[in-house]
Amino acid sequence: MSRTTLIIRNDIKRRLKAPMATILFLIIPLAMTAVIGMVFDPGADNRTKLPPIRLLVVDNDKDLAAKFLLGALDQKELKDMFQVTLTDAAAGEALMRKGKASAMLVIPERFSDDLADQKPTALEVVRNPGEEFLPGVAEEFAATLAVGFSGLAQVFAGELKVIRSVRNLSLESVTIADMTPFLETARAKIIALKTYLSPMLLSVAATTTKKPGQENRPSGFNIFSYIFPGMLIMFLLFIVEPSLREIQNERADGKTRRMMFSPLTGRELVTARIFSGWLLGVLVSLLAMAAGTLLFGIDWGNLLLQLALVAAACFCCAALFAMLNAFFRNKNQAGAFASPIILVFSAFGGSMLPLEQLPAGMRWIGGFTVNHWFITGCRKIMDGHAPVASLAVLAAAGLFFAAIAMVALPRRLDA
């Protein structure tokens, strides 16, 4: 057995004897993926749903228009969107001060009368200051209601006046002759309504477009398969890094010097360390990917391509840390800088936030990280394409880092 193989075997045996850290770094991406996935799972219809918006409604009008508005809120689509609670002004204000609802919609006094008189009126929306998104949705909904009510009030201005005056009269005092002009104008409007609304004169057909190179969410989108590759590469970096840092530890406690008494060269030691880091990374990745499939139903696409991508990414990670350890002066420096480097890579490379949500500048910097190329490569394979660019970049970068490590790290060991 060659000296390099012996060191690799020994390294793997040592990691297997104390597997707790590796197991933890395997559990963390799974746990984080589970949590994020549970919160943002878009469900079967591929649309991320917000929880029902808690909306308090204060009806200070208690007349026709308010009843119409409350009736609208009782429609199925709106019931799914809003959890409406009817309350009075004082209780509503107290609940809002406690943050018990996302927003409160206040229908003003004389709302129906003002509409009938064609006078300006205002719906009031009280926003929960502790919430970021849902009060805005409620406010926009109120704005749409306002437009609808303005339109209806203007269309049926005459009819609203008649309805109001009829309500104040007894039925016996109203004659058919009184009602005829009203019915005639109403008939014309109903015909116009039918012309423009059935079918709708104007509607919108929305489509999503993409720039070249952008990918849309495929049907049957699995959010876990979207999150997990980013988490996996982040914690893969944490798993591979200690294997290479071990060089500094052994140098500090004199083990390297003792090893060099045997006919072992510095390059053999560096090759062995890179290879053991690589092997450990590949093994952990395969385990994590299997767990991802079992727990989250992730379909990784072509497994051979995934294996090639994992192999290239792990090689790149191991070679990167080998190179960095050539520049770290001692184990303390290596320990201090390794984790920040991993976290910066993860923040810019798309492990912490989806690449698409990163600002353009950060995305550009992300192009220099292992994370970026691993994540984009994974997505390509899942979409049924070969990750040629990712494989090429990861392999080339790995070879470049390894070449520097082969030259510089033995010198550091001799120093």
Add this chain to the structure above:
Amino acid sequence: MKKIWHIGRLDLKLMVRDKAFFFWILAFPLVFILIFGNLYQGSKTDAKASLTVLNQDTGKWGDYFIAKLKSPGIELSVVTTPPGEYFRMLVIPADFSQQIERKASQKLQFKKDSQADLKAGAMADTKIAQAIVKLLAELVMYGDRDLKDFFDSRSPYRDLVTVRSRLPEGTIAKVPSGFDHTIPGILVQFVMMMVLIYGGISVMEDRKKRVLARILYSSASYAELFGGKFLGRLLMGLLQSAILVGAGLLFFRLNLGNIWISALNILVFAAAMASLSIFVGSVLRREEVIVGVSVLAANMFAALGGCWWPIEIVPPAFRALGMVSPAWWAMDTFHQVIFFAKGLETVWPNFLALLAFAAVFTALALRFFKVSE
């Protein structure tokens, strides 16, 4: 007391001397604040729900419909040839006017870039729907007459109903910024991570290197040693918080509400984390394992506690589950104090919960704290 202070201060000094200290305590949290703070504010270029309208109409109705689209909160850009780039684009076809005058139904193409801001997209959707309602209202008011004469004898739509928006009385006066929401979450998460990792590893190393045992050779008692270690970790948490709050006030105009209650919140939360870090450092023997456990615990607590995303968007069951995390109670206190201007009379149950966490963690730390292997 002097000895406790001496041990605690020394621990803090050792941490400050660490090479990566400023990265962990300042640079990295600031990067997080910048990313997430801006994320919640939406894209700068897309903040006002930009909408490109491609008007190919040859008649008057295209321009008339565009006038209906104009409203606050939306940034219109009207073009007559297809643009190279857009966030979202509404296409008004060449026969738009003819179709309307024929009273024939038509569908306008609305194209959205898959990477455009979703919130701004929803705003544009709403504004288009509102413009359609306004136009239809005018058409219905116009009745069944010939539409060729519409512009001479129409009754224009008026905004009879408007919407007024305000914050609840007795809370804050200004709508909070993305940073007001982000900074407390990042502060809580980084206090957890920093104190657990640094605090846990240093307890483990001091035990392994027999530093703890050597301290006991001095006149310091076991209780003073424990107290000193606790104080050191508490000071770490407070220093981390002070730096982030300072940066927040200086660069992001952070609003902390009642500063004393917010400070008390940080103090109690940091105390709970200080005890937890001693427990973690006492029961675990390897640095990588402490880092792993700390990262796992801090991230899980942060996710459950609402440090990563607005708690209102998570499913209700997940929200209820969050109460098992000390971060949830700290975040809820920040919310009450910052956004609702609440005082001690409201947040005292939160402090009780955090103190209960601190008591449990301290009991565990005391039970497992060892001076040697």
